[in-house]
Amino acid sequence: MTSLSTEQVKSEAHIIDGKAIAASIRQDIAEQVAALGETDKPGLAVILVGSRLDSQTYVNMKKKACEAAGIVSFGFDFEDTVTQEVLLETIQKLNQDDRVHGILVQLPLPSHLDQDATLKSVHPDKDVDGLHPTNVAALQMYSGHFLEAPFSIPCTPLGCCVLLEQSAVPLRGAHCVVLGRSQLVGWPMARLLLAQDATVTVVHSKTKNIEDMVRQADVVVAAVGRAEMVKGDWLKPGAVVIDVGINSVDTPGEKKPYKLVGDVHYDSAKAVASKITPVPGGVGPMTIAMLLRNTLASFQRMQKQTQTPL
């Protein structure tokens, strides 16, 4: 009897299956794209500079995902040595090109290039990463539903919001603790949670007593890029854990010399949390699904603008 009830209390967290949720979204996008005219498809330009292996991998995944969804992808691969001028000229042409509804510049850029100027040069309407100042400002001033925003929201935090919604996690009045304050994830995530009426705390490398902060959270979003930093005993029992981290750690003696882990120590955390995203297979697949979704949404907004009003 006692052992049974302990077992019930100690039941493991529900695994939020980002892979399945992303697949379903991608299927839905593919159906919407298939229903469009043959000559009237969304197009995504993907710009890669240099030879970073991780960037090449991400770019290939994005192009393949486009193909699978019926979105036309236009690849631009530049040498490490490309000049700022050539890069900006390319973006200007893509801004003008009616076949292109989204422009993605794979980050990081080599250090001789001006990342801010490059991101600014993308037309805000085609900025599917949501990093142009116009879209950054729009997000700060937006309080509607994240899937109804008339501008692009950065793909990773947007994907986290979809995971929380599809997992029926109540956010209104919930205390959400975001670990990390980056422009790409932490800070926009904080804003998106606040817009859903959550109480939001942002913690980071300078935070004192970070464990005590995390222990108060109803929802933890970890986006710091430190392998398995958040342990199970940092969590309030029943907390929801969204793990944005993708860290490669060595596995000496194993067949594969490394493995991917999140910012959360998965095994100890899933014994305490009520819901948790795995790594891989959690947030990662959502980022690409949201890129396709932002490209389709951008296409749809442009179509509307070119239609003659009745």
Added chain:
Amino acid sequence: MTSLSTEQVKSEAHIIDGKAIAASIRQDIAEQVAALGETDKPGLAVILVGSRLDSQTYVNMKKKACEAAGIVSFGFDFEDTVTQEVLLETIQKLNQDDRVHGILVQLPLPSHLDQDATLKSVHPDKDVDGLHPTNVAALQMYSGHFLEAPFSIPCTPLGCCVLLEQSAVPLRGAHCVVLGRSQLVGWPMARLLLAQDATVTVVHSKTKNIEDMVRQADVVVAAVGRAEMVKGDWLKPGAVVIDVGINSVDTPGEKKPYKLVGDVHYDSAKAVASKITPVPGGVGPMTIAMLLRNTLASFQRMQKQTQTPL
């Protein structure tokens, strides 16, 4: 002996004298302006629409403050019935006018006018209130010192930062709880505190257990517009309190039929806090001082741009 030591422990908070700090800043600005050529002064355009008494009072205070500092003020007072077109034409002319370095549109506007479109029509370089999307985005992406930003930061949160700095409040790693999430105060304040390496929590009307949240704070910034909401027993002993609220409450039977109070219950709070801003005389005077400061900074940036580089 016992009574003496109790007294020492219960010593009251240091009062952060916003009036004196603002006066010193205004004096400094006046000296800088006086040192400029007679025909080469910063200019601020102040646009008022309608007959709200509080707006008229604020506008008059701002114009007087300009005059005292040697900043030229240009007043534009419109009837309640002014059209959006006339308002935007006026702003366009001011955008072109070399005598004008700052344009302030007193908010709120009457409901038939589009506030967003109006704020957007002000040239970002002349947007001394920091509410243009370009400046909103710039703040979200900025992590330098708040007085060195090459764009305007909203006057009230900027003033709060100056008060904290002049009162030598350490922010790095400190837990700051911001009450309120407005575009004008709460949200930019959260960003400014984060940029100073504070751990930041934003609480608001939907927050559960708001008292418990506030009780954890090393620094409390109250900007909710609810008279005396934060009580002394909500505070951690030694907390620093910045009270942005200015609320009018009735005082039946008194000579003056109302009095101004903050969002913090001052008498109980000052018995617990280590430092506290009074209302009036705390944040309020800083807002106007920062408007003058932003106008002068805007003037200085424009001067630099028109100088021939060596």
